[in-house]
Amino acid sequence: MMMKDKGPDPARHRSPGLRTLAVHAGQKPDASTGAIATPIVATSSFAYDDFDAGVARFSGKAPGYLYSRFANPTVAAFEAKMAALEGGDGAVAFSSGMAAICSSLFAVLSAGDEIVSVGTLYGGTEGIMRNLLPRLGIRSVHAPTVDDLQARISARTKVVYVETPTNPVLGITDLAAVESIARNAGIISVADNTFATPCLSRPLALGVDIVVHSATKYIGGHGDATGGVAIARAELVEAIRSTGMKQFGACLSPHDAAMLMRGLKTLPLRIEASCDNAEEIAEALNNHPAVERVHYPGLARHPGHAVAQRQMRRFGGILSFELRGGLPAARSFLDALTLVTQAVSVGDTDSLACHPASTTHSAVDEAVRRQSGVTDGLVRMSVGIEDIADLLADVEQALVKASLYSGARS
Ligand SMILES: Cc1ncc(COP(=O)(O)O)c(C=O)c1O
Numbered sequence: 001m002m003m004k005d006k007g008p009d010p011a012r013h014r015s016p017g018l019r020t021l022a023v024h025a026g027q028k029p030d031a032s033t034g035a036i037a038t039p040i041v042a043t044s045s046f047a048y049d050d051f052d053a054g055v056a057r058f059s060g061k062a063p064g065y066l067y068s069r070f071a072n073p074t075v076a077a078f079e080a081k082m083a084a085l086e087g088g089d090g091a092v093a094f095s096s097g098m099a100a101i102c103s104s105l106f107a108v109l110s111a112g113d114e115i116v117s118v119g120t121l122y123g124g125t126e127g128i129m130r131n132l133l134p135r136l137g138i139r140s141v142h143a144p145t146v147d148d149l150q151a152r153i154s155a156r157t158k159v160v161y162v163e164t165p166t167n168p169v170l171g172i173t174d175l176a177a178v179e180s181i182a183r184n185a186g187i188i189s190v191a192d193n194t195f196a197t198p199c200l201s202r203p204l205a206l207g208v209d210i211v212v213h214s215a216t217k218y219i220g221g222h223g224d225a226t227g228g229v230a231i232a233r234a235e236l237v238e239a240i241r242s243t244g245m246k247q248f249g250a251c252l253s254p255h256d257a258a259m260l261m262r263g264l265k266t267l268p269l270r271i272e273a274s275c276d277n278a279e280e281i282a283e284a285l286n287n288h289p290a291v292e293r294v295h296y297p298g299l300a301r302h303p304g305h306a307v308a309q310r311q312m313r314r315f316g317g318i319l320s321f322e323l324r325g326g327l328p329a330a331r332s333f334l335d336a337l338t339l340v341t342q343a344v345s346v347g348d349t350d351s352l353a354c355h356p357a358s359t360t361h362s363a364v365d366e367a368v369r370r371q372s373g374v375t376d377g378l379v380r381m382s383v384g385i386e387d388i389a390d391l392l393a394d395v396e397q398a399l400v401k402a403s404l405y406s407g408a409r410s
Contacts, residue, residue, distance in 0.1 A: 018085065018199060019268045026080030027261070038077045040258045044068050070246055074254035078261050079229070082219070085198040085264070086211050088231035092241045093252040093260075097194065097214025098124050100228030102132075103244025104210050105159065107236070108188050111137030113158040118143045119173050120166040120372040122214075123361040125192065129161070130365075146177045153185050163192035164201070165308070167346075168320045168356040168380040169373040170295040172304025175311055179207040188236075194218070195346070199271040200312045210236055215260050217347030218317075221270050225259035227252050270349065273385040274317025277351075280388050281381070281395060285321045288396075290329065290403040292322040292377065318346050320356070320380040325405030327376040330355050332405060334379065336398035339390055346382035351391060353381045 016024070027038045046065040048054040056062035065071055079091040094100040105128070109115060115138060117129050129140040139156070143149045149160065160182045164173040175191060182189040190210045191203040197218045203211050213219055215227035230240050245251050252260075282296035297308035298315030308315055323329035334342050340351040344359050354360065361374045383391065 021084045022081070022267050023265050025084035026077045026082075038074055038258060038261055040254050041073045042254055043072075068254065069249050069251045071241075072251075072254050072257070074261075075252050075257040078252070078257040078264075081261060081264055082213075082215075082229050083231055085267075086193070086231040087198075087202055087204050088211065088237070089234040090237035091229050091231040092237060092244060093215070093257060094228035094230070094244060094250045095252055095256075096226050096250070097192075097212070097216055097228035098128075099244065099248070099250035100212045100214070100230045101125055101192070102128060103248055103250055104190055104212055104230045104232075104240050105133070105161075106248070107239040107243040109133070109138050109158055112156065114139040114141055114154055114156040115159040115161060116141045116143050116149060116152045116157055117161045118146055118149055118178060119162060119164070119171050120169055120374075121161075121163050122167040122192070122194075123356075123364050125161075125163065126361075126364050126368075146174050146181075149178065149181050150185075153181070153187065157185065157187050159188045159190060161190045161192075163194070164311075165195045165297055165304075165316060165318070167195065167318075168295075168360065168378065170195075170297055170302070170304075170316075170318065170320060171373075172297050172302075172308045172311075174307045175201070175203050175206045175208060179203075182209075183207060195316055195318055196312055197267060197271055197347075199268050200275075200314055200316060204231065206311065209233070210240070217345065218267060218271065219263060219347075220260045221263040221267060221347060221349060222259075223345060223348040223350065225256040225263070227256050227260050270385055271314075271317065274383050275314040277385070277388050277391055278317045278319055278383040279315065281383055281391060282319050284392055284395065285319070285399075288399055290324055290399045290406050292324045294321045295319060295373070317383045318380070319383065320378055322375055323377040323379060323402050323405075325377060325402060327357075329402040329405035330377050330379050333398045333402035336401040337394055338397075339386065339394040340381065340398075346380075348382065349385050351382065351384035351386060353379055356380050 045067050057064045075093050079093050082091040133140045141152045143152045162173045188209045191208045193211045194214045210232040212230045285291045285294045296319040340353050343352045344354045
């Protein structure tokens with residue numbers, strides 16, 4: 001009997017959703033054992049059969065692993081999952097977010113080049129821009145907003161660097177506008193997508209060249225692994241791998257790769273829960289007399305709200321807020337928290353809060369810090385996946401303590 005041509009099978013031709021990719025991309029049952037969870041291949045080097053096989057692998061003429069600083073199967077599975085989630089040709093995993101950022105920049109910058117950063121950056125990245133790059137003969141220029149970017153680009157500019165939402169004041173940078181200016185100028189655009197994650201924003205789809213992450217945050221999601229990752233198109237991936245892994249040696253351990261793989265499987269679920277909770281906490285803070293202002297892109301009065309609505313699916317699980325009463329109010333609020341833990345990381349299942357001016361951003365020049373909104377009364381909160389009623393109760397009782405300082409602005 002002749003089979004009737006049914007045309008393309010829609011189930012085969014549509015691309016999988018993000019939750020499916022988070023679970024399945026980059027992994028299949030292990031060929032030798034059938035293990036479903038990606039095995040942790042804890043080895044520093046890989047045997048080859050004979051002299052000629054070694055030569056062929058080292059020259060790149062034959063495929064296969066050689067040495068875990070270059071590539072490792074567990075790490076490769078994590079890289080493949082990240083590439084699928086961000087929509088890149090490939091990914092390179094690192095031992096930390098800072099290693100991912102430095103390796104990406106050093107893959108494309110040389111002495112005599114210039115880099116422009118837009119808006120506020122994580123304190124460590126700010127340090128790369130202001131201290132490390134200038135020491136190596138790379139001029140670092142700052143554009144406070146996208147509107148200032150074009151004027152900061154010179155014939156020597158090679159890279160534009162952005163982070164959105166920014167740490168800690170949740171500033172939003174218009175990625176499409178940055179990409180369009182970078183493309184016209186023929187320069188490489190790099191975006192730190194740590195706060196948004198591929199669940200909320202996909203910079204590569206907007207034309208950005210390289211996405212970097214601190215995988216220590218939402219990617220791992222449980223506060224038990226440190227890592228970083230850069231995702232890009234093929235030729236940039238190769239350049240980043242050869243600079244960051246082969247030369248700097250900032251490779252991710254296979255044990256941490258396995259933790260990050262496991263974390264990624266629930267990333268879309270965790271992000272939804274954090275966004276739900278953060279939206280409610282932002283509303284509660286916004287209406288509280290002890291709070292001067294709330295930085296959360298989901299609030300209509302946030303200056304980046306319209307752009308965030310365009311380029312983010314939801315507004316994220318991190319917010320910051322300025323307490324009336326400055327430093328004494330911030331100290332008393334943080335010390336009064338019982339469920340929320342004081343710690344400097346973000347993106348964990350557990351809610352965390354910190355005082356950026358004296359911790360994450362303490363190394364940033366005071367004038368720059370104040371100018372970018374990192375005031376003494378600012379508290380940053382990474383909202384976890386706990387029950388919202390318990391989180392609200394903890395925040396509200398801590399606000400009562402902070403209210404004692406409302407009239408005593410420092
Ligand atoms: C937005 C952002 N990028 C990069 C980093 C650096 O990541 P890591 O601590 O994994 O080196 C951090 C750390 O807090 C961050 O918040």
